[in-house]
Amino acid sequence: MSRENVFNFSAGPSVMPESVLERARRELMDYGSFGMSVMEMSHRSPMFQEIFSSTKEKLRKALSVPESHEILFLQGGATLQFAAIPMNLMDGGGADYAVTGNFSGKAAEEARKYGAVHIACDSAAAGHNRIPAQDELRLSAGARYFYYCANNTVYGTEWQYVPETSAPLVCDMSSDILSKPVDVSKYGLIFAGAQKNMAPAGLTVVILEKSLAGRELPYTPQVMSYKNLIKADSMLNTPPCWCIYMLGLTLDWLESRGGVSGMEKRKRERAARLYELLDNSRLYKPHALPGSRSDMNITFRTGDAALDAEFVSGAAARGLLNLKGHKVAGGMRASLYNAMPMEGVTALIDYMKEFEVRQHV
Numbered sequence: 001m002s003r004e005n006v007f008n009f010s011a012g013p014s015v016m017p018e019s020v021l022e023r024a025r026r027e028l029m030d031y032g033s034f035g036m037s038v039m040e041m042s043h044r045s046p047m048f049q050e051i052f053s054s055t056k057e058k059l060r061k062a063l064s065v066p067e068s069h070e071i072l073f074l075q076g077g078a079t080l081q082f083a084a085i086p087m088n089l090m091d092g093g094g095a096d097y098a099v100t101g102n103f104s105g106k107a108a109e110e111a112r113k114y115g116a117v118h119i120a121c122d123s124a125a126a127g128h129n130r131i132p133a134q135d136e137l138r139l140s141a142g143a144r145y146f147y148y149c150a151n152n153t154v155y156g157t158e159w160q161y162v163p164e165t166s167a168p169l170v171c172d173m174s175s176d177i178l179s180k181p182v183d184v185s186k187y188g189l190i191f192a193g194a195q196k197n198m199a200p201a202g203l204t205v206v207i208l209e210k211s212l213a214g215r216e217l218p219y220t221p222q223v224m225s226y227k228n229l230i231k232a233d234s235m236l237n238t239p240p241c242w243c244i245y246m247l248g249l250t251l252d253w254l255e256s257r258g259g260v261s262g263m264e265k266r267k268r269e270r271a272a273r274l275y276e277l278l279d280n281s282r283l284y285k286p287h288a289l290p291g292s293r294s295d296m297n298i299t300f301r302t303g304d305a306a307l308d309a310e311f312v313s314g315a316a317a318r319g320l321l322n323l324k325g326h327k328v329a330g331g332m333r334a335s336l337y338n339a340m341p342m343e344g345v346t347a348l349i350d351y352m353k354e355f356e357v358r359q360h361v
Contacts, residue, residue, distance in 0.1 A: 287299040
């Protein structure tokens, strides 16, 4: 099965723009006539420093990141930030956590090792099928920050509003960063694993209000200290050079397609088509409730685990890959990240209709 016959609905690592992969292939052996690959360059060399600085500025432009915030290119994935955030920001106090899915729950559990965690909301009892409204958030006095995950990759929900809190906002945007405009000035810290909308796995982006750095716990490892990382401009150790380069190429592609505003228009169109089918189906049951639905990760099921497995198997045979839901949620999941073309959504919808007809429901 060739790439031309495949649509990859993986939640991450996910599909990347074809033109980005083509450009990377052209430059793989010899970048900029320097006689070497980006993968062979010293991160201290002028050649890579230009790539690094250019990518950083492209990201600042794409998200309109104010000068009050620093951009860091790190390693360790979003999971490392589950520990780094409380180590750097709890400052001997506590923090509010909104648990609206699998990964925000893991983040809260990790944070308890470093300070007091107050659960501002928890949607587990409802199967994480909705995002609590602002007036449902139980905020604590004196919280050092309010933590939430903007998009729930596993269960398919997404915050449709920015929480209003007196504490700095800390947000995991791994699954929806670069898919819509963001007012970065409202956030103390934004972080994201790159393997959804930005680059291959291996790079983690952190956007931090500079005034929050320098409060780390005394035993915080130097490679997790935001103060040290800002001072070293992300190069306290060797950064993920290839992934930073790939992010730069992806940002070029994004700008050519109208930037984050262009991505927002397309993602809404893709998601609307699939949700329309789900809401009018007698077979498929969408998991997330209206008003809380993700445009990035659309989760659904038939209600029969064996039939779900048959659906996934039949889809794969047609080149519709990685539609099996996360192991903790089951069912199916279609991840519609920035690089997913509308043709992929059309092919999935056509298959879903055919599969439903065969079930005689």
